[in-house]
Amino acid sequence: MKDLIDIIKTRRTIRNYKTEKVDRDILEKLMEAAKHAPTGMNNQNRRFTIIENAEIIKKFEREIESALNREDYSLFNTPVFLIISVPRDSENGLADTAVAIQNLYLAATYYGLGCCWINQLKHCYDTREIRELLTLVNIPEDEVVYGAMTIGYPKDLPESKARIEKHYYID
Ligand SMILES: Cc1cc2nc3c(=O)[nH]c(=O)nc-3n(C[C@H](O)[C@H](O)[C@H](O)COP(=O)(O)O)c2cc1C
Numbered sequence: 001m002k003d004l005i006d007i008i009k010t011r012r013t014i015r016n017y018k019t020e021k022v023d024r025d026i027l028e029k030l031m032e033a034a035k036h037a038p039t040g041m042n043n044q045n046r047r048f049t050i051i052e053n054a055e056i057i058k059k060f061e062r063e064i065e066s067a068l069n070r071e072d073y074s075l076f077n078t079p080v081f082l083i084i085s086v087p088r089d090s091e092n093g094l095a096d097t098a099v100a101i102q103n104l105y106l107a108a109t110y111y112g113l114g115c116c117w118i119n120q121l122k123h124c125y126d127t128r129e130i131r132e133l134l135t136l137v138n139i140p141e142d143e144v145v146y147g148a149m150t151i152g153y154p155k156d157l158p159e160s161k162a163r164i165e166k167h168y169y170i171d
Pocket residue numbers: 011012013014015116117118119120161
């Protein structure tokens with residue numbers, strides 16, 4: 001059994017993946033971890049869409065690049081692109097998404113996988129081209145996207161970045 005604090009401290013954001021597929025049983029474990037993250041008022045209204053189709057992942061990459069006027073935007077050749085969507089009127093949608101992503105980061109680290117939080121969809125989920133892609137992967141129009149993730153086996157492990165935040169005890 002790995003130590004939780006070690007998993008928390010060895011977790012890295014990974015932006016370089018091997019081509020190896022991620023087995024379905026490991027993806028199921030990750031989904032279990034994601035769904036065990038809390039939701040505001042226990043709403044449990046997140047939808048997790050796991051895209052393993054390389055052609056569809058490429059389409060997202062190109063349409064995000066175009067929607068945000070970016071050059072060379074990359075989803076890092078990820079074998080898995082996970083989109084978390086929530087109801088448009090969800091009061092805690094962003095926070096609910098964020099806590100699921102943190103659970104996914106930690107579970108992925110436990111299973112020797114790596115992840116990267118992908119933030120860009122939240123800026124363009126309602127553009128026509130991105131909405132068409134969301135429809136293609138069965139995400140309904142009344143859901144929005146605050147976060148997504150690339151998931152795969154890391155090609156290399158980046159160094160940990162020094163932590164500089166402060167904490168204070170008040171007696
Ligand atoms: C809210 C949030 C949004 C992020 N969005 C992106 C992103 O769109 N693309 C990316 O490459 N990394 C993204 N990251 C990853 C951060 O850059 C990364 O966590 C940070 O550099 C610290 O590195 P570490 O995760 O390895 O500790 C995001 C992280 C957070 C918490």
